[in-house]
Amino acid sequence: MNLTLLKNCKFYQTDILLEDQEILIDEKTILAVGKAIPVNENIKALDLEHHLITPGFVDLQVNGGKQVFFNNNISVEALAQILQAHEEKGTRYLLPTLISSESANILKALEVVAEAMHQHPGILGLHLEGPFLNPGKHGGHNPKNIRKPVNTELDAIISRGAGVLKIVTIAPEIFSREQLLKLLEQDFVVSAGHSNATYEQAQAFFAMGGSCVTHLYNAMSSFQHREPGLTGAALSSPVYAGIIVDGVHSHYSAVKMAYELKKEKLFLISDASFIGLEQDEISFEGTSIHKKRGQFYTAGGNLAGSSITLHDALQNLVKSVGISLPVAIRMATEIPARLLGLEQRIGRIAVGNSSKLNVLDDALNLVQKI
Structure with missing residues (x-):
């Protein structure tokens, strides 16, 4: 067992900053935390020079990384490249996300992710976003791939997805009550997104056990004073919500409002399509997207995922939204982990948690990964 003692570091426990701390780790696990941990003098020590330590970031919605988009390359090799691209920026755990596609691709993705989970511990499972969405809120998804749920396809996905499927994003208003119950009794999160649900339909879904909404504000029925929609239902209910904090998908003031209402149920996602994509245009699932001012758009002008990492989102949350650093860290780590029960x-x-840690300087730059 290779042990390392991290010395002269600081980290948050809830909202309290603990300074002059030590953390004893092996290759996988935190073994001890505290001041002046007694260890054998032969154990390797790493002086972190009073930098801030955070848990590895946890991103529950990742479509791609660098030059790889999962829908375009459903393979273990592609997932390894996506994971590496995000790991370089501090995201140590993620859910690769398959957007609306044909049934054969969904089943293939489940098999590929199952294999990748064994080879790469940073792959937590699959987030299936679609294809059972509202066509009026298709966003960056190809409308041709969006369809109503049928029991045979739902049963196949559930059967093949055991232990692999972690989040399924659906438009609950296009499901029958029996179909919703079929999903909600499974061991994965059922999240509302790409949905035109009314406030009443959304609240009924939450009452049945729906526990999350996908990319809050985006591709969902918006808040109106006479019809609060899915947005209003999400903001006024104790369900989890992922949010993209890039300054484009949602105004920073809307992010601040969401936090004030949802507190410890709001978490960061990147919804990254690509990171550092060199091409100005690329296609997936029959949809062409082009890059404009660093963002990705369909030909119709819909946003098609983001170009940020979770580290970027954390920095934006602190510097532009005005959220406190310990809260921002939890939104990138503990809260998404809690949604999955991890x-x-x-x-x-x-003690007992992952020893994949990030080291940040006072400007929130990522200076080291452990």
Whole structure:
């Protein structure tokens, strides 16, 4: 067992900053936390020079990384490249996300992700975003791939997705009650997104057990004073919500408002399509997207994912939204881990949790990964 003692570091426990700390780790796990941890003198020590330590970031919605888009290359090799691209920016755990596609691709993705989970511990499972969405809120998805749910396809996805499928994004208003119950009794998160649900339909979905909404504000029925829509239902209900904090998908003031209403149920996602894509135009699932001012748009002008990482989102949250640093860290780590029921394994600096850690300087630059 290779042990390392991290010395002269600081980190947050809830909102309290603990300074002059030490963390004893092996290759996988945090073994001890505190001041002056007694260790054998032969154990390797790493002086972190009073930098801030955070858990590895946890991103539950990642479509691609660098030059790779998962829908275009459903393979373990592609997932390894996507994971590496995000790991370089501090995202140590992620859910690769398959957007609306044909049934054969969905089943293939489940098989590929199952294999990748064994080879790459940073792959937590699959987020299936679509194809059972409202065509009026298709966003960057090809409308030709969006369809109503049928029991045979739902059963195949559920059967093949056991242990692999972690989040399914649906438009609940296009499902029958029986179909919703079929999904909600499974061991994955059922999230509302790309939806035109009314406030009443959304609240009924939450009452049945729907526990999350996908990319809050985007591709969902908006808040109106006479019809609060899915947005209003999400903001007024104790469900989780992922949010893209790039200054484009949502105004920073809207992000601040969402936090004030949702507190510990709001978490960061990148919804990254590509990171540092060199081409100005690329196609996937029959949809062409072009890059404009660093963002990706369809020919119809809809946003098609983001170009940020979770580290970028954390910096934006602190510097532009005005969220406190400990809260921002939890939104990138503990809260998404909790949604998946993994907070005893990842997302926290605690004995028994993952030893994949990030080191930030006072300007929130990522200076080291452990």
